[in-house]
Amino acid sequence: MDVKKLNWEAFETLVARLLSASGNVILEQSRYGVSGPDLVLRSPSGNNILVEVKHFKRQVTLPAAIVRKITHDLERYSKLENVDHLLLVTSNELSKGALEEISKYKNVKVLGPSWILESLRKNPKIEREFSSLIDAIDQIEAPINDDKESPSENSLISELKKLPPGKGHWREYEDLCVKILNYLFLNPLAPPKIQNRTEDGLDIRDAIYPIRLGNPHWDTLRNECRSRFMVAEFKNYTDPPGQREVESIQQYLYPKAMRSFGVLCSRQPVSEPAHKQRRRAWVESEKLIVMLCDIDLIEMIQLKDSGEEPFEVIDAQLEEFFSVLCA
Structure with missing residues (x-):
């Protein structure tokens, strides 16, 4: 049965x-x-x-x-x-x-x-x-x-699994993460503006997504964070991101410009110093950062493919973050 x-x-x-x-x-x-x-x-x-x-x-x-x-x-x-x-x-x-x-x-x-x-x-x-x-x-x-075949693995998951971590593939990782976020969240998010900057001798790119009205999950986040935009940054590092990587995305969040919410994509779960810096970013500047590793992105794609809500993964992380936050 x-x-x-x-x-x-x-x-x-x-x-x-x-x-x-x-x-x-x-x-x-x-x-x-x-x-x-x-x-x-x-x-x-x-x-x-x-x-x-x-x-x-x-x-x-x-x-x-x-x-x-x-x-x-x-x-x-x-x-x-x-x-x-x-x-x-x-x-x-x-x-x-x-x-x-x-x-x-x-x-x-x-x-x-x-x-x-x-x-x-x-x-x-x-x-x-x-x-x-x-x-x-x-x-x-x-x-x-009738005539439906069993679904195969989403090609975005296959690409992510095959892509090696490290600076030699940083550009491919950025491109792939943008494709993944587009697949997960375009409408209600509008297409991103890609912004270039230099870091460690690399032409790093951020993706800035306008948060449009009409989706209850993103509407709530937009109101709670007072943010009209989501800033995404991508780190194809072999090691877990640390405090420096959180500070990197933090400097591109600017509450007065209604740009208070950021997503840091990385190959591995972030380190404890990164978690501490994320806490400081919120407590001191009300800049809210979600950190998504390969496991999170794959689970979100699978939820999307199965007709469920991929925002659940973000919401669960935020709920955990705020439930243990103290002065």
């Missing part, structure tokens, strides 16, 4: 049925538009469990940034409730980065596709009910899906 064919509401209902069939009592189930955990359970042993259900229909793996956001949400919910355990149930596999993220939280358990299939095998009545629903979906969508 291919549960990926279910919409998110049907999948959440399926999860609730399977958890209930395992002896858990459903105490609460979320309503659309109401913030909170998707399910609250009481286990057979009497423990209270908060459950978050994630179902990306056209996404194979759950990105690390999304998992980080989910675990933060679960922890916050747990402080408002009398909770013993936290549970993430997903129809998606977890990426390597997502598994590393989950391992940081001892009280969060994950149930994935293998648990769903095993639970369906143990509960044939539930399996028959949802198989009938999927059969109906197949009949409705059959004319639409």
Whole structure:
């Protein structure tokens, strides 16, 4: 049974049925538009469990940034409730980065596709009910899906994986990152203005994207940052970017020109000094910088390809940044 064919509401209902069939009592189930955990359970042993259900229909793996956001949400919910355990149930596999993220939280358990299939095998009545629903979906969508081949890897991901890091390929990396950002965000972002400058004897280029109105995610960022532009800078370094690289993009952000938001693209996750400098940039000058490495860009492309919102990766990073920010 291919549960990926279910919409998110049907999948959440399926999860609730399977958890209930395992002896858990459903105490609460979320309503659309109401913030909170998707399910609250009481286990057979009497423990209270908060459950978050994630179902990306056209996404194979759950990105690390999304998992980080989910675990933060679960922890916050747990402080408002009398909770013993936290549970993430997903129809998606977890990426390597997502598994590393989950391992940081001892009280969060994950149930994935293998648990769903095993639970369906143990509960044939539930399996028959949802198989009938999927059969109906197949009949409705059959004319639409005829002759469609399995999607191959996006060529932008293939190019990024093949491109070597280092100064010898800095120009190709800049060009590729601009193509990736264009693919991810053109409309609502307008086409970028490419600005040349000299750094380390290289003709470095920045991309300055106007943020147009009409997309709720970018509208929120535009208002919160008081920024009409996104400045993107690209570092094809073999080593993780540090404080100097954050200072480089920081100097091209200028709040009075409504240019307060920047994206630093790099091959590897940035170093701790880079994180500290990003904090200083915001606290001292209200310049907000998001740092995207190869893993982040690939996850964003995959989200875009699967019909999901690539801004989720940026939003998760910003939420984490502001949640731990202090004076």
